[in-house]
Amino acid sequence: MIEATWITFAFVMGLGARFIGLPPLVGYLGAGFALAGFGDYVGVGPRDSAVLDHIAHLGVLLLLFTVGLKLKLGNLVKREVIGGGVLHFALSSLIFLPAIVLSLDLPWLQALLLAMALSFSSTVLAAKVLEGKRELRAFHGRIAIGVLIIQDLIALIVMSLASGEVPSPWALLVFALPLLRPLLFRLLDASGHEELMVLLGLLLALVVGGYGFELLGLSSELGALAFGAMLAAHKRATELSNSLWSIKEVFLVGFFLQIGIGGLPDADALMFALVMTVLLPLKGLLFFFLFLMFRLRARSAFLTSVSLTNYSEFGLIMASVVLPQWMIPLAITVAVSFVLSAPLNRISHPLYDRLARRLIALERDTRHPDExxxxxxxxxxxxxxxxxxxxxxxxxxxxxxxxxxxxxxxxxxxxxxxxxxxxxxxxxxxxxxxxxxxxxxxxxxxxxxxxxxxxxxxxxxxxxxxxxxxxxxxxxxxxxxxxxxxxxxxxxxxxxxxxxxxxxxxxxxxxxxxxx
CATH class of the missing domain: 3.40.50.720 (NAD(P)-binding Rossmann-like Domain)
Incomplete structure (x- = not known):
């Protein structure tokens, strides 16, 4: 029974990570690489990996749906969110581009796509860390999630242009989705407090939002997030999110296993991951100074930047479409960034306290209205x-x-x-x-x-x-x-x-x- 193998590896490695003071998700990543190395001995084959990919995808959809339940669209229409997301994408792509060209000797177009894939931050990791610390609705949490949504929209546009695929003309129906909000509110009211409410959440996240958006040629991740956001103003949105918690967490274990199980790296892939890991702090510093430019205080800029200092699973999705030969090097890079980012986020508040005097000196004289x-x-x-x-x-x-x-x-x-x-x-x-x-x-x-x-x-x-x-x-x-x-x-x-x-x-x- 292959599920027994996944659960055993994930539990043992997750427990080991927790014993040494790391988040369990670091152990799940390690379990994925262990399965990649010993899969033949424990009966894990390519077909099983495909099943795990599907479970991981469901976990991501449920996570984004629950993030949407805690999201106010007004938080996106802010200059620090739109400006920070767009400017960081452009500047970080330009920073990564020469490093990739010089170290890998790639054609400029391929190098540019790879740099773009690395410019994104992980929606899954940031949302999970912020949710675990109950900071999704804190000021810095709202800014981080807003920037991540802007990045995900940019990633969708880049993938569409690079692959030559365009959404279906029926995709214009997305603009009529707000008209469904009264119906969704009535369905949530009528679903009660037990399993029917859980099924409604699964229906909206996986079927209507996920599969429905795929049929229109759009991202299923965007669909799950959109339907969650439409329910965010409902008085029972938090209850719905809590009811999906355990299901989402179990499926997300599959996501972290999936990153590692794709295959073991060769020397070139490890060298690529090492170079990108060295450049990772530049990504965080760029976010920090951009947020200061938009009048955020040093604390908010620091905590938001720490949440975004990692590489993205969207980079892997993008690579699967336009750079399939770079899947394993990118998977290693993303995994290493998770290993570094997860414990860093855990100590972000005490770390800021130690650096506060130096960072506060960098603030602008003006203050953000929310602070x-x-x-x-x-x-x-x-x-x-x-x-x-x-x-x-x-x-x-x-x-x-x-x-x-x-x-x-x-x-x-x-x-x-x-x-x-x-x-x-x-x-x-x-x-x-x-x-x-x-x-x-x-x-x-x-x-x-x-x-x-x-x-x-x-x-x-x-x-x-x-x-x-x-x-x-x-x-x-x-x-x-x-x-x-x-x-x-x-x-x-x-x-x-x-x-x-x-x-x-x-x-x-x-x-x-x-x-x-």
């Missing part, structure tokens, strides 16, 4: 993170007569709370400069209801570091995380599930006592 200074005025209590827990805490404290202000880095969460009459501001608790510039003269207590455990630890450290002596209260899912938050300086940390159980028990006691 203004914040004053909390006469608020007594600050609630950081306005998800369900944060909103419940805010409302309860306000009912008790306290003056409360909320903060979040997710514009959707902010809009939801503001529409309900809450005082909520845009801020990122992991931003060093935010804590330095925050004015909170009347704050007596801070409630940390952020999604990410590391964000709670950083926020606690920043609060204590700036001399805040008031009450800091947090919640956590696990005891070890609760201990780390308290070690960072929190006064109280409550276990979410234990408190929920205690709350239910209290309601039962109250109701029973009322009947006596």
């Amino acid at each position: 203004r200074q914040i004053s909390l005025g006469d608020a007594q209590i600050l609630v950081m993170g306005m998800g369900r827990t944060g909103r419940a805490a805010y409302d309860h404290l306000q009912e008790k007569g306290f003056r409360v202000t909320g903060m979040d880095s997710d514009p959707v969460a902010i809009e939801l709370s503001q529409n309900a009459g809450r005082q909520v501001l845009f801020a990122d608790g992991e931003d060093q400069m935010f804590w330095q510039r925050l004015d909170m003269p009347m704050i007596e207590a801070v409630v940390l209801s952020l999604n990410d455990a590391e964000a709670k630890i950083i926020a606690t450290q920043k609060l204590r570091g700036r001399g805040f002596t008031g009450l800091i209260v947090s919640h956590a899912m696990y005891e070890d995380i609760a201990k780390r938050i308290q070690d960072a300086g929190a006064d109280r940390t409550y276990l979410t599930m234990s408190e929920a159980g205690a709350g239910l028990a209290e309601h039962v006691c109250r109701d029973l006592n009322g009947k006596r």
